Amino acid sequence: xxxxxxxxxxxLTDCVLCGFRGAAGREGTxxxxxxxxxxxxxxxxxGVVLVVFHALVVVAFVATxxxxxxxxxxxxxxxxxxVTIFGVYATAILVAFGFYFAPIGDFRxxxxxxxxxxxxxxxxxxxxxxxxTAIVTAHDTSVTIVGVLAIGxxxxxxxxxxxxxxxxxxxLLDTPxxx
Amino acid sequence: xxxxxxxxxSDLIVDYxxxxxxxxxxxxxDVLGRLSDARNVWGNFIARGLPTNDDGTLDERVVDGVxxxxxxxxxxxxxxxxxxxxxxxxxxxxxxxxxxxxxxRPIRVVDLGCGLGYILRWLAADGALGDDIELVGADYNxxxxxxxxxxxxxxxxxxxxxxANAFRLAEPAHVYVSTGVLHxxxxxxxxxxxxxHEKSPALGFVHVDIRPSxxxxxxxxxxxxxxxxxxxxxxxGYWSAVRAHTASTLLGAIREGGPGFAxxxxxxxxxxxxxxRIFQAVLGVxxxxxxxxxxxxxxxxxxxxxxx
Numbered sequence: 454x455x456x457x458x459x460x461x462x463x464x465l466t467d468c469v470l471c472g473f474r475g476a477a478g479r480e481g482t483x484x485x486x487x488x489x490x491x492x493x494x495x496x497x498x499x500g501v502v503l504v505v506f507h508a509l510v511v512v513a514f515v516a517t518x519x520x521x522x523x524x525x526x527x528x529x530x531x532x533x534x535x536v537t538i539f540g541v542y543a544t545a546i547l548v549a550f551g552f553y554f555a556p557i558g559d560f561r562x563x564x565x566x567x568x569x570x571x572x573x574x575x576x577x578x579x580x581x582x583x584x585x586t587a588i589v590t591a592h593d594t595s596v597t598i599v600g601v602l603a604i605g606x607x608x609x610x611x612x613x614x615x616x617x618x619x620x621x622x623x624x625l626l627d628t629p630x631x632x
Numbered sequence: 633x634x635x636x637x638x639x640x641x642s643d644l645i646v647d648y649x650x651x652x653x654x655x656x657x658x659x660x661x662d663v664l665g666r667l668s669d670a671r672n673v674w675g676n677f678i679a680r681g682l683p684t685n686d687d688g689t690l691d692e693r694v695v696d697g698v699x700x701x702x703x704x705x706x707x708x709x710x711x712x713x714x715x716x717x718x719x720x721x722x723x724x725x726x727x728x729x730x731x732x733x734x735x736x737r738p739i740r741v742v743d744l745g746c747g748l749g750y751i752l753r754w755l756a757a758d759g760a761l762g763d764d765i766e767l768v769g770a771d772y773n774x775x776x777x778x779x780x781x782x783x784x785x786x787x788x789x790x791x792x793x794x795x796a797n798a799f800r801l802a803e804p805a806h807v808y809v810s811t812g813v814l815h816x817x818x819x820x821x822x823x824x825x826x827x828x829h830e831k832s833p834a835l836g837f838v839h840v841d842i843r844p845s846x847x848x849x850x851x852x853x854x855x856x857x858x859x860x861x862x863x864x865x866x867x868x869g870y871w872s873a874v875r876a877h878t879a880s881t882l883l884g885a886i887r888e889g890g891p892g893f894a895x896x897x898x899x900x901x902x903x904x905x906x907x908x909r910i911f912q913a914v915l916g917v918x919x920x921x922x923x924x925x926x927x928x929x930x931x932x933x934x935x936x937x938x939x940x
Contacts, residue, residue: 469662478860481748481783483757488846489850558714559908565712566907569857622701625779626693 457508457530463539465500468548468610469575472496473615474573479621496614504608507599514595524595531591531600538583546572590629637875638670640868641679642702643816645695646682653795655774657689669881673800675871678863695774696775700748703866707750709855709869710766712911713810715840716754716821720761722898723809724840725928727761730806731901733921738766742805744798745813746771749791756789767791768805770798799828808837814914815841815876826889829916836893836917843899843912844876851910882914883939894922895939898932908934 475494511528518524549568552560580606588600644663647656660682667676682698683691710716720818723741730739743752746769754765771777772795780793794801798808808829808894817825829837842848852873857864886895893916902909917925929936 467782481704481707481779482752482787483753483789484787486871547712547766558717558903561912562713562908566855566910570851570854573858574854622697626775627778631854 456529456536457511459536459540461504461508461531463496463536463543464504464607465541466538466543468496468500469493469609469613475618479618481625492618495617499565499610499614503610508604508605510599510602514599518595523561527591527593527596528599531587531593531596534590535583535587538586539579542572542575542583543581576611579609580604635817636869637703638672638815639666640871641675641864642699642868645679645690646684646699646773650797653797654773655692655694657687659688660684661688663690672851675833675867678867678880683864696773697866698862699773699776700779702860702862702868703748703779705860705865706869706926707748707863710811712748715911716751716758718840718911718913719809719811719838720758720933722915723755723807724761724917725931726807726836726917729917729921729924729928730910732924733918734806734837736806738807739764739766740766740768740803740811742798742801743767743769744771744808744810745816746780746793747773747776749777749793751809751811751896752791752793753784753787753789756784757787757931758835758898762867763852768801768803769793770796770801772797778854794913799832801878804832805834806836808839810839810841812841814839814882815872818875822881822885823889824895826886828889830890830892835875835921836915838913838915840911841934842873842876842911843902843910844873844878845906846888847907848873848910849874851907856896859874879912879914879937886914886916887940889915891920893917894919894925895901896925897939898935900937902935 472493472495473489475496476489480488482488507556515521515524515528545568549564549572553564554568555561584604584607588597591597591600637670641663644666645658647658648654649656660679662890663679663682664676668677674821683694685691700735727739741752741755743749746752746933749769752767752769755761761767769777769780771780771793774795777795784791784793796920798805842852849870850895853870856869860866860869870907879897881899883895888895895916898913898915899909900912926933926938
């Protein structure tokens with residue numbers, strides 16, 4: 454259960470950050486704290502739906518397996534691999550956040566340029582790599598199905614969040630174009 | 633002198649009559665031709681995607697949409713890198729100098745090429761410059777000016793934006809400022825920009841722009857590709873870092889075009905801070921109170937270089 458919980462926390466953290474990224478660069482007003490909070494909460498809510506959906510699929514596979522204990526152990530093993538890979542990535546980002554919020558302006562720039570930019574670009578590869586490694590390690594059909602579902606869900610999550618803010622800029626033009 | 637780097641896309645897709653500010657249609661073929669001449673494959677690819685009217689001119693409403701979206705993303709960059717704070721840091725001592733040298737009130741700060749006016753809106757929201765300061769943003773692009781006005785109204789900010797030539801305002805500037813604008817002026821156009829400062833009654837200027845460095849293009853590329861969605865914003869942001877002016881180029885242009893100003897630079901040579909100080913600034917005051925410049929900026933002495 455610890456592995457499942459750790460995985461859920463990692464997924465929700467990623468979803469919250471997706472919410473921030475989706476909203477960033479779309480709103481021109483100066484005080485954006487309520488805007489960003491709303492965006493992150495909304496993404497977290499979507500993340501909960503995602504986690505619950507995958508949890509139910511896992512429960513269904515385990516419950517219908519000939520040996521439920523062995524099936525659960527296989528999922529936990531695969532989850533451990535994913536948590537290890539995602540955990541390293543998440544730890545690096547959390548450490549960077551420590552520097553980002555330090556009261557030294559130069560640290561903020563440094564983390565932005567050296568960590569957040571490259572790590573944002575790396576996110577899809579980390580998700581794909583982590584889940585494929587988990588699938589290959591488990592060598593199990595049920596894990597493969599859940600893993601493929603998770604890859605699809607997580608790799609499209611940012612795009613789906615981004616679309617919420619696609620037309621936000623239009624209020625700034627009197628006669629907004631469609632393009 | 634030929635600009636070896638070639639233009640940004642945003643330099644090409646809008647055009648205005650410099651006297652009337654009337655918008656002139658832009659032929660897509662001309663844009664692609666200019667980018668091809670500059671051997672700019674990436675820029676050319678992006679510009680090819682812009683829709684045209686039946687006569688081959690760019691659809692102005694679509695162009696305005698691209699520019700508004702790109703400027704929103706640019707604002708995010710300025711937020712991340714706290715450019716508003718940097719401007720306040722530089723502008724506050726400048727305004728103290730101006731207050732001491734003129735009895736005129738309000739003291740007018742004009743942001744030339746203000747775009748969405750983020751810097752002025754940030755300064756207005758911050759409110760630290762004082763009640764005797766009037767903040768005016770000027771830009772040729774009416775769509776950006778209207779968007780800036782809407783954003784200022786939404787935040788109930790005390791600043792205004794006009795579609796105008798910043799040097800032809802009925803109420804002229806006491807201080808000119810800009811952010812990320814100088815590198816758009818190349819060669820003699822940069823000299824002419826400072827000649828306009830010289831001819832104006834302005835007492836000073838603060839211009840902030842990207843600082844060129846060997847690693848700036850790579851850092852800029854990663855940042856823009858990772859953070860921005862608009863293709864034009866990705867390319868122009870990266871290209872800005874490639875063709876950013878060195879401090880010596882800026883100071884040379886000021887010496888030639890605006891010799892009446894004593895100048896200084898901020899973060900032009902940041903030493904070990906080169907990775908984190910991605911912006912530099914050039915500032916100037918009329919020579920009549922040049923002797924007060926080092927004292928006014930004493931708190932920034934370690935980052936400031938008095939040029940002349």
